[in-house]
Amino acid sequence: MTKELQTSAHDNREARVVRVTGLVQGVGFRPTVYRIALALGLTGFVFNDEAGVGIHLEGPREALERFPKVLLDEKPPLARIDTIEMHPAECQGLEDFSITASRAGGHVTTAITADAATCNACFADMFDPKGRRWRYAFTNCTHCGPRFTITHSLPYDRPQTSMARFPMCPDCLREYEDPLDRRFHAQPNACPVCGPKLVFTDAAGRAIAGDPVENALRSILAGEIVAMKGIGGFHLVCDARSAQAVARLRARKHRDEKPLAIMAANVASAQTVVQLNDEEKRLLLSPAHPIVLARKRSDLPEGALSGIANGLVEIGVMLPYAPLHALLFHEYLGRPAGTDWLEHQAIDLLLVMTSANPGGEPLVTANDEALARLGHIADRFLMHNRDILVRCDDSVVRVAKVHEPAPCLRPVWVRRARGLAPEAVMLGDNPNAREADEAGVDVLALGPYLKNTAAATRGHEAFLTQHIGDLENAATAEALEEAVEHLSAILELEPQAYAADCHPDFFSTRLAERLARDTGKPLLKVPHHAAHVGVVMAELGRTSTTFGLALDGVGLGPEGGIWGGELLAVSATGFERLGALREIALPGGDRAAREPWRMGAAVLVDIGRADLIEPFFGTMPHAGAIAALVRSPLTRRTSAAGRYFDAAAAILGITLVQHDEATAAMHFEAAAADYERRSGPVVLESESAAGGAALSQRAPLDLPRLDLRKLYIELVQARLAGVEPGLAAATFLHGFALSLADWTIARLAEVRSSSYVTTGTAPSRPIVALTGGCFLNRVLLSDVSERLAAAGYAPRVPQSVPPGDGGLALGEAWLAKCFFEAHRRTASAHAPLPTDPEYGFGPISKTDAFA
Template identity: 55%
Template sequence: MTATAKNFRVNGLVQGVGFRPTVYRIAAALNLTGYVWNDAAGVGVHLEGDPEALAAFPETLIREKPPLARIDVITPEDAPFEGCEAFTITESRSEGPVVTAITADAATCRACLEDVFTAGNRRHRYAFTNCTHCGPRFTITKSLPYDRPQTSMRVFPMCPACLKEYEDPLDRRFHAQPNACPVCGPQLTLLSITGEAIPGDPVRETVRLLKEGRTVAVKGLGGFHLAVIANDAAAVARLRDRKGRSEKPLAVMCANLASAATFAQVNDAERELMLSPAHPIVLLKKRPDAPAWPGVADGLTEIGVMLPYTPLHALLFHALAGEPEGTAWLEDAVIPEALVMTSANPGGEPLVIDNDEAMRRLAHIADAVLLHNREILLRNDDSVVRVAEEGPLWVRRARGAVPESIVMPDVPGMDEASRPSVLAYGPWMKETLCQTRGGEAFLSQHIGDLENRTVVHAMKEGAEHLARILAKAPDAFACDAHPDFASTHEAERRAVESGLPLVKVPHHAAHVAAVAAEAGMTGRVLGLALDGVGLGPDGTPWGGELLALEPDHFTRLGHLAPLALPGGDRAARECWRVGAALMDAVGLADRIGEVFPETPEARQIPKLAKIERLSPRTTSLGRRFDAVTAVLGFVTVQQDEAWAAMRLEAEAQKAADAMGLADFGAFPYWPDAWQIHADGVLDMTTLDRRLVEGRLAGEDPAKLALLWQTTLTHALADWAVKLCGNDPAGAHIVLSGGCVVNRTLADGLPRLMRLRGIDAVLPHRAPPGDGGVALGQAWIALRALALGRTDYDFKA
């Protein structure tokens, strides 16, 4: 058969992941000649040979693509026959606009772990072993192109053995930019917190210190962890005290899934996530017979668990296990010790990434520091995921997921090439950034709450880094409509200095838009926005909204009945304030003293609540969670954000477990405990009064928590369906806002809506909470700019 030629253009995450060697091997297997190259758009392939083999190439490539690659599209086109005698990997080409990107940091692959734990291998016990299928990417890269001189590996020239691997297209380390070995690569050092070198093997000495109850700061991929042994209650308590983290749970790392199964229940979806290249922290349900581990996740039914994702982590567990021979222990051995691995960021500050910074900022927390001399160029915290019935919900999207893009839907009036690049600056809490490029949105790593200058500086650094790795300066900006956010101020400053347009987006419209953008929804979008507090266009704090989004404006179809917020922002911390306000709202103010006997000032809340200047009205569902948690006596003052809501959820789960109820469909609820008014207001006075009466009557608070959560879910579903069921866009309703992470809402709302013929759309790539807001801002800004506008209207 006559040989012919074709070119194939491959777009997606196809650089720095071993893609060209894979093409090389496939071409050899199909007996094809030609060449493959990288360029600004992705990967190009020229193939010559049997037409049937050419036709088989795309399907084979999709089936055999490298583990870290993502193929978005393969575009074939006819090409002139050049008479190539072999297949070669050619030099990269630089022409054209950059449309490729860096892949996320990836957990160590099994092949590299085999190298680390095989005696006699030249990388035996080497903590920086990696290949094209794993290892650091995003956090060590300064800018494109993704070549070693643009990474923090530039200061480590490869030895001849590593260089040979790097240049061999049949080696899995071909063009692995972080490639290194003990001869030429980074090295570990263990220091006391005062800076003295601790003699001996750094890994073994670290484990010795941990077993003695010490806190060790351990340098990872995107920053430092603070580590203690999880079952050492005194060490955990000391860590909490030093870090100033009194309530929120601590994540743990365990050696493998076999070890995790001894204290947590792991289903198939959770197992898949834990073993994925991202290796995030996954929220798992504790086993009934789980060890207590005081101070780790007290009062909760779930625990955040991750597996080792660097060779260093694996080496620590290897030492904890007594350094067994071979690699079977990586999967099969039950190692009882788990390590608390919490982010090294004192008091709301950014994550520590620099060695000198670690010695300075962690001096009052850690007893020793296990560091290395490979620079972290960008801080990137651990991702946190909860698996709901509908799929994963990202609580925090960072390491392992960033900077992978989210493909956006079409924008009428703009093709991808003409779309401006919008940089959205996000909200105030759980800050992330988002920059668009063509048809993709790149959501940044979790940055934190913008409550001090150091976090604001980290936000500015993040914006600069996004522009560098995308090789694209922004053409427009977007931000929250709140006038006092540091993110708003920075977006305003840059817009003024550059003369570029700025679109300000109301907080809850951005919540709904984020899910719509991820889901590829266009036109009119209906959605629930359920969160703590965000400024509404009317100047009041919103947080329980039913909205309809159009390209140029949004409408408030309904909201939760307002509740007084006595003391304003103080009520977010002092939950008893909204608890007493709830009792006042349901006509039981005279019994506030019975529920809050240790807080005498709670009796004054009804008077304070009448003064709207001191007690703004909020529609926030998050504050209602706080109020109910306080009334039931679980939390009256919370030091850490969302702690009250976590406790309420946990107590409800305990009740369900005690009653033998494993599925939302079996959970009891109070029917007819809510009203939907003609103006679209969801009034839950009956539900809240029944809750308070049950508490006063001495009913089991955990059962009341379960009843309230389940009934709330039925009420929200009923409300959304009745107000949107006849809407032309009502076949789909977006679920957004931080409250959606609540398992009862995440599992129950889609199920109840589906029973009525409506599809509830949850986000599975971006967080439903404030960590996804920047994506919604960017999407709304693009739609507004396509209409020649720089505003996004609200119509009451």
């Protein structure tokens, strides 16, 4: 930027006060304002407070008017500007521009940024042998490093972080106080003289002499397992190329099914084992540095990376996002100077990096806790003395082709955690034009049972906790409470209402009931699959009736139905079930989710081939009695798409028993993908895709159902004929997707012509939300979205949160917010919320406009 507008004259000077909101603290925002002000010849000052950033500017009108655009153009890389407001002010005759201390005392309306991967400039500092941060494992600046996981309250200043115990040395303090330095007000700023230290110990916690990084790498290369303290918790680390070490890790952690993530030094190293498209590379290198699920290279030697992701066609890969990660690779190469190796050199060291959470419990974060809980898994421990205040697991993402309506490759989040949480999800692309009431009702939603997160709204924003996990034990339930308390405290959230799943036995539901009861605030219970559609509505800021396909493994519907394959219409005040998959028996109840062979047997009985139960599943316990159980009127039935995929995987013999709910579906998809990679895509026309399925078979008053029995008849015939399982799986997947899409199109045409009143001008492409964990399946997502787009619809998969249960709390929060805002509108703009303790999200109003 030039200084052509600078002037020493005080004539014709004007003043402005500027308010900036968004992610503007802890990201180098004030130094950026400082530099822009100097370049534009402006005087004044800038400060942080609970609302964001405040600025007082004085100078020529032309320079003042240029300031907002220049700020938007030159904002720091981690910043997100939501609003810039500028108003006239009185000139104070200021002679220079300064950065003043943070101000406190008001209500927090700003937010803290997520942890960010180490930037290239800090890596350059670390790997400069002449620099004072040579090989220092806690190097950071305002553009990178931990934030959320080390902060207990706002404003984001050092006393409110776990760095408060480390006073800065004169050199670090000089950087910290220099507005033109990259580390100006970098709250975790430190160096080897004054900052945190590493220690390497045995399993009993006894320190081992020598360089901690060198010792840790030596242990890893010797086949040992090292528990390593990271940014948001501990990882269990071993040599990914050692089948023996991987097998030992799996045995000790009792993790026999789930794939393991690996860390590579850089993109070039990752590409030695996976194929990466441009979008996957972008995600790997983004500030979040998530785990990216990428396709294995087809030319990998047989047995390579044994035990990492056996039976799957993709591997979860990530790059070093903390200095300590990079130091392991640096040590492996013999401590070279510079960063060329980190940017371009393919390095054969690959490290398993799996979360240190034994037994499905929360992630381990503290040193003593690690020694106590991981001592039976890890041989050695690489730890440090900087406290982790908030546990936060790695985020996971995969890239899929989506037609929205044009085809594009875009990220679909599997888990939203480190690098993303707790950054806000904007409720609508334009927060000033969203459909919900401007008066607003802020809601805290406690989320589902599986893959839990909680969510809270604040004005036009929603904040999700980091990934909590399955609420199957007391420790994880406690972790949910802690996460909600921390998020509420750090953002000063004051919910006016609560939201929860309809299932009465979920811990999250009971917690919401308790919070509502203790605070005297109302509670809305939102049916699981309506909340799935609500996620897309939240992202778009929609309150008008929205169509959605919600496909997942299980979810409680009204009156206790076991849903999971639903076509819904959802509005601000209720929802309607427009159709569903034909129900099949759920023999054994919840046990069927762990034993897909039971679902396979249920389908065999359903298509009249109970005679194949013994040939297909005769080795399974109770196989001889399963047919009677399937036929029993006491056996519950389900429409869940996830159980349909389990059945298909079992019929083809791919997965008969699973410990993780998604294993059968993942291996089924992998078999299909592997076949199509080798032989080309399976292409079906609509008629053959449906397999003769009844697209809307029902009695006049019955719910429209998609009957897929003929697809299963063809699947059984393929197995009996010896068709390659991958071909049979691919044919079934495409057939399922296209049958579902054609049925949906037919049903929506019927609904739009007769069931809903249209007010105003309806969009040319009505939105159809594609939600639920089944839409993590690439074939299902691509085929269904393509078909819907071709029929004139606008398919939309959640973009900021997972389509599965990991994003469900956002939908709960949005629908509850809209529900209570609608209630308030029927009274008066500022009427109090109802005092009734509990509400249900009921039937949709027939007068709600379809849009």
